[in-house]
Amino acid sequence: MFEKTTWIRLPRSVVVGHGVLGQTAEVVADSHLPGQPLIVTSPTPREVAGEQVIEALSTVGPEPEVIVVETASFDAIEEVLSRAAEVNPGYLVGLGGGKAIDIAKMAAADRDLGFISIPTAASHDGIVSGRGSVPDGDTRHSVAAEPPLAVIADTEIIAQAPWRLTTAGCADIISNYTAVRDWQLAHRLKNAQYSEYAGALSQMTAEILVENSDSIREGLEESAWIVVKALVSSGVAMSIAGSSRPASGAEHLFSHQLDRLAPGTALHGHQVGIGSIITAYLQGGDREEWHDVRDALESIGAPTTAAELGIDDETVIEALTTAHEIRDRYTILGDGISEAAAREAASVTGVI
Ligand SMILES: NC(=O)C1=CN([C@@H]2O[C@H](COP(=O)(O)OP(=O)(O)OC[C@H]3O[C@@H](n4cnc5c(N)ncnc54)[C@H](O)[C@@H]3O)[C@@H](O)[C@H]2O)C=CC1
Ligand SMILES: O=C(CO)COP(=O)(O)O
Ligand SMILES: [Zn+2]
Structure with missing residues (x-):
């Protein structure tokens, strides 16, 4: 039945x-x-x-x-x-x-x-x-x-609103790339329930935002229009999935851990953006997609380094090595990455 x-x-x-x-x-x-x-x-x-x-x-x-x-x-x-x-x-x-x-x-x-x-x-x-x-x-x-x-x-x-809030929203959307990949990984390795519709919508939302990034500029009300539409679309993906999975993978675990280690220092969106650069690096792939994530963030003026977040390098490493403990959600971090691997990922990507 x-x-x-x-x-x-x-x-x-x-x-x-x-x-x-x-x-x-x-x-x-x-x-x-x-x-x-x-x-x-x-x-x-x-x-x-x-x-x-x-x-x-x-x-x-x-x-x-x-x-x-x-x-x-x-x-x-x-x-x-x-x-x-x-x-x-x-x-x-x-x-x-x-x-x-x-x-x-x-x-x-x-x-x-x-x-x-x-x-x-x-x-x-x-x-x-x-x-x-x-x-x-x-x-x-x-x-x-x-x-x-x-x-x-x-x-x-x-x-x-201050421009940095809009760039944070953009980064929250750009992070959907790595969130969807982590979700697919969890589906393959842990049989996590995956929704093709929610995954595709979330990824497409990030793509459309990046394609329109030339129109996302300080002082233009149209930027608010473009970004709000993307935020709505991403929220709909979460509603279809019945979970935050389409918009929250390892990059969000990293951000949540930063909230504990360095509370009130940086915006949620900016933290997940940095987390997404490192997550894309860890996810690997043929093309080094972490470059695309970093370039997209750079083009809208969101932070791409720990220094720009106002967070010191050692806190970034601690957040990376402990982020998997935050919640029971399988991601590329698996059951934790070593300090050496975290240092390598953060340095190769230029985050630290
Ligand atoms: N439930 C969900 O699906 C999601 C929840 N979140 C949560 O949302 C929070 C992050 O949201 P944020 O908006 O970054 O944080 P927030 O709510 O702390 O706002 C950031 C700052 O912007 C200020 N602000 C807002 N509008 C303003 C304006 N027009 N002019 C001047 N200042 C203004 C606020 O007073 C605050 O100081 C986190 O707690 C995160 O976990 C984030 C994404 C998805
Ligand atoms: O921030 C979110 C999506 O952008 C919500 O995700 P969390 O479930 O990880 O808090
Ligand atoms: Zn988020």
Whole structure:
């Protein structure tokens, strides 16, 4: 008997473009979201877009409550949940970068509420995904969370964010090359479940971004448009897969380990970009594809060396040799690489 089932959860609306925050009321109505919203945000996004979002949401319901969180952590989720228990919101809104959006989507899942994603930067591909990523002691969890019912990505706001946030988003996408390869490897060696559709979409997203890299330049709102579309596409790949696998391989394990060893030093996207250069080197292949990854990062102005990340060489080596311990996800790192191999990979690629 045929027993396979799949349940792909995607947003109902993805609205991207100049000034689309002005369509917020329409989007909320179209999503049938009731009652008072609780906005989960962090300090800078609150300043940048908070009033505009509060004003827009107030036209379709009671004035929103706002909670400002500082970190992506289980404590922050608890804070949001206890505020939600007080105000009993009708739905949640994640406003900001990856951390605020992740916390909102996980709190929404816990309270069984609808959730809207309003990114203020094109810095990560969690804008659309139904996954949350949270560090927890020595490990990192990628948990099933509430996917957004709607995404409102206003390129006017996103284009005004510091440029480094956009280059981080590009690097998060470029890292899909190595993530997909690691996923295929895990499929071959460990029988990990692989989705051809999700793998192909994730890889194609990286290819399209790299093909368009000449148009990704500081000061152009079109750059925000191109990058947001890629981030959406990558998030859809994660939703199809039902896991972060299409967008997270060894380069992400390396980044998660850097978050523990050098917290708050560099952006997620920039770390995974460097991780992707080294992962491509370790994955080998006929053509030295790590050159392509490095060149793509260089062309959009993302860091390609540890020094540019602000992280010292020894921390890079430690992260590389311990990254496999972060979570139970098979990658090219296998059950760990030696210090000598890590040093060789990081030096040959010019990362250290
Ligand atoms: N759930 C998922 O599928 C994914 C989750 N992530 C998670 O997302 C996080 C990384 O996201 P990031 O956005 O890099 O980190 P983040 O949320 O810490 O934001 C980075 C910085 O950008 C600032 N910022 C945001 N918008 C701004 C604006 N318009 N102007 C000025 N500053 C602005 C924030 O205040 C923050 O200081 C990590 O925790 C990562 O694990 C990343 C990718 C996928
Ligand atoms: O950052 C991500 C994809 O870009 C999410 O991946 P993780 O599951 O490794 O946190
Ligand atoms: Zn990522």
